[in-house]
Amino acid sequence: MKTADLTFAHEISPQPPRVGKVTITLNIQDTSGAPVAGAHLALEGNMSHAGMVPVLAEAKEVQPGRYQSVMELSMAGDWKVTVHVTLSDGRKLDHDFEIKGVEP
Amino acid sequence: MDLLRLPLAGSLLKKRHARTLLQIPLFIISAAMIFHGLLGPQLAPRNLATTLTWVHFRGALILVLLLAGNFFCLACPFMLVRNLARKFFHPVRNWPRRLRNKWLSIGLFVAMLFVYEWFDLWASPWWTAWLIVAYFAGALLIDAVFKHATFCKFVCPIGQFNFVASTVSPFEVAVRDHDVCESCATKDCIRGVREVEAPLVTIQRGCELALFQPRKVGNVDCTFCLDCVQACPHDNVGIMSRVPAVELAVDPMRSGIGFFSKRKDLAVLAVVFGFGGLLNAFGMISPVYALEQWLAKLFRVNTEFPVLASIFTLFLVIEPLLLIGVASWITRVWSGSQRPLLLLAVRYSYSLVPIGFGIWLAHYSFHLLTGLYTVIPVTQSAFADFGWAILGQPHWSLPGLAPNVVQLFEFGFVTLGLLGSLLVSYSIAVSEEMVHPVRVFIPWATLSLLMAGAAFWLLSQPMEMRAVALGSG
Numbered sequence: 351m352k353t354a355d356l357t358f359a360h361e362i363s364p365q366p367p368r369v370g371k372v373t374i375t376l377n378i379q380d381t382s383g384a385p386v387a388g389a390h391l392a393l394e395g396n397m398s399h400a401g402m403v404p405v406l407a408e409a410k411e412v413q414p415g416r417y418q419s420v421m422e423l424s425m426a427g428d429w430k431v432t433v434h435v436t437l438s439d440g441r442k443l444d445h446d447f448e449i450k451g452v453e454p
Numbered sequence: 455m456d457l458l459r460l461p462l463a464g465s466l467l468k469k470r471h472a473r474t475l476l477q478i479p480l481f482i483i484s485a486a487m488i489f490h491g492l493l494g495p496q497l498a499p500r501n502l503a504t505t506l507t508w509v510h511f512r513g514a515l516i517l518v519l520l521l522a523g524n525f526f527c528l529a530c531p532f533m534l535v536r537n538l539a540r541k542f543f544h545p546v547r548n549w550p551r552r553l554r555n556k557w558l559s560i561g562l563f564v565a566m567l568f569v570y571e572w573f574d575l576w577a578s579p580w581w582t583a584w585l586i587v588a589y590f591a592g593a594l595l596i597d598a599v600f601k602h603a604t605f606c607k608f609v610c611p612i613g614q615f616n617f618v619a620s621t622v623s624p625f626e627v628a629v630r631d632h633d634v635c636e637s638c639a640t641k642d643c644i645r646g647v648r649e650v651e652a653p654l655v656t657i658q659r660g661c662e663l664a665l666f667q668p669r670k671v672g673n674v675d676c677t678f679c680l681d682c683v684q685a686c687p688h689d690n691v692g693i694m695s696r697v698p699a700v701e702l703a704v705d706p707m708r709s710g711i712g713f714f715s716k717r718k719d720l721a722v723l724a725v726v727f728g729f730g731g732l733l734n735a736f737g738m739i740s741p742v743y744a745l746e747q748w749l750a751k752l753f754r755v756n757t758e759f760p761v762l763a764s765i766f767t768l769f770l771v772i773e774p775l776l777l778i779g780v781a782s783w784i785t786r787v788w789s790g791s792q793r794p795l796l797l798l799a800v801r802y803s804y805s806l807v808p809i810g811f812g813i814w815l816a817h818y819s820f821h822l823l824t825g826l827y828t829v830i831p832v833t834q835s836a837f838a839d840f841g842w843a844i845l846g847q848p849h850w851s852l853p854g855l856a857p858n859v860v861q862l863f864e865f866g867f868v869t870l871g872l873l874g875s876l877l878v879s880y881s882i883a884v885s886e887e888m889v890h891p892v893r894v895f896i897p898w899a900t901l902s903l904l905m906a907g908a909a910f911w912l913l914s915q916p917m918e919m920r921a922v923a924l925g926s927g
Contacts, residue, residue, distance in 0.1 A: 369916070394850070396497055396499050396500070397499065397919050398497075398498055398574070398576070398577035398919050399498060399499070399508070399576050399577060399738075399821075399919045400498040400499050400501070400504035400505040400507075400508050400509050400576060400577075400825070400828070401499065401505060401508065401509035401510075401821050401822075401824065401825025401828050401854075402499045402825065402828075402919075403499075403825070403828060403850070403851065403852070403853050403854070404499065404850050404851075406850070406851060425916075425917055425918065425919065426740055426916050426917065426918035426919075427917075427918040427919035428919065430497065454740050454916035454918060
């Protein structure tokens with residue numbers, strides 16, 4: 351997944367994801383493949399039905415360019431996660447991905 | 455109690471332009487929903503069209519029906535536009551005689567439920583906005599061509615939902631003193647108030663839905679438009695309190711309706727209302743996706759239409775036919791009733807309305823109460839989306855009530871509906887069956903219990919929301 355000139359890759363654990371706590375790991379690289387360190391990541395999970403309150407979480411940098419967050423998914427189904435990224439130089443961008451088929 | 459005699463609300467509702475005053479805010483909100491639905495973010499929880507339509511409007515509508523009456527038809531924004539258009543269009547045609555029943559609107563009501571699932575309307579601001587546009591266009595088109603309140607009485611699916619649901623409401627528009635009507639010579643409540651010197655010119659409409667107040671019984675087909683209140687020269691029409699659902703238990707000749715027991719279309723509407731409530735709730739829980747996948751494999755298809763069509767046929771046609779057919783047959787055999795099976799089925803189908811109402815109430819109140827405050831950040835966000843962030847940054851974390859708390863309300867609402875259905879079926883049995891009324895009551899009570907049991911099972915299942923991708927395992 352690419353947003354602007356950065357490449358995002360995500361991992362979800364457990365697999366398949368279930369309602370409750372899931373760990374989301376994001377790897378961010380620039381165009382040369384170097385890890386993008388020092389960014390601030392705020393995650394927002396939304397469901398497809400109106401009236402659902404989004405689930406918010408922060409991510410910690412566990413290695414340079416590797417960020418980890420724990421989200422509490424409150425319902426089964428498909429989730430859309432938006433990652434609000436603030437890079438170390440102050441630039442801001444959003445990156446979206448989906449978690450499909452979260453099981454009850 | 456007469457709501458029109460209450461100090462503040464009464465004097466407001468009695469004003470000549472009360473309806474317009476109530477319609478204008480809803481029209482503005484509808485316009486904002488269309489605008490945001492078409493041009494705003496397409497994530498449903500962030501959009502006014504989806505949030506207000508599928509969370510707040512539906513929830514508020516059913517709660518107002520429970521606590522008061524059909525006040526949403528009173529404030530209907532579609533009728534505001536239609537009334538404005540009627541200043542330019544003067545329809546002369548009557549709605550075709552063969553369509554003067556509920557069959558078309560039942561079809562549209564089922565189509566609405568189907569389209570809701572097929573297009574995942576709850577997840578689509580774009581389609582929700584177009585649905586609102588379609589309602590405005592439909593009301594305008596139908597009532598530009600045909601006289602009276604044709605759209606409301608014979609077409610509008612929301613109207614039919616409200617008509618059936620309002621049979622359990624605690625208020626109805628009714629005559630205060632029937633003796634006054636006996637001596638009334640003008641019958642303005644149905645004819646309208648005419649210009650003295652030009653009797654063909656109406657200066658105040660009478661009932662456009664053909665409900666003659668002195669012979670009106672209950673809320674079916676009443677939009678609470680209050681034209682009759684305005685037209686009555688004797689100030690003899692009020693919004694009166696009553697015992698909810700009693701109108702389902704009696705079968706007098708009703709103005710504009712006829713006898714319930716002779717209206718197969720109304721009975722089918724009542725059945726679709728009840729079983730449609732179960733089906734609509736079923737669409738929001740985990741087992742429906744497993745069933746869809748299983749059906750897709752069985753039919754060897756990877757499109758949703760035939761799968762959904764099968765589910766709708768099963769739950770809205772086969773299941774009700776089977777259950778009501780069996781209940782009617784047992785009634786006839788066990789009680790020795792001489793009434794034809796079809797007549798029994800029609801008459802007792804009305805007893806399913808309260809349990810149906812309880813199911814809709816449980817479902818809609820869940821979305822309303824758990825997402826109650828989401829309207830605040832969505833409105834903040836909508837203003838910000840169009841570069842006018844006067845309401846500040848959206849507070850996305852504002853929650854509603856906790857789902858486990860709301861679940862208690864849901865079970866309470868279904869139980870209330872069940873009690874209503876038991877009372878209605880028992881009342882019909884006692885008043886209309888001379889021999890063995892209890893034997894008549896038991897099959898219909900069992901049917902209500904089955905529906906309530908199904909509702910309790912549905913409400914205890916984990917909710918699940920996803921776009922269906924058939925054939926993916």
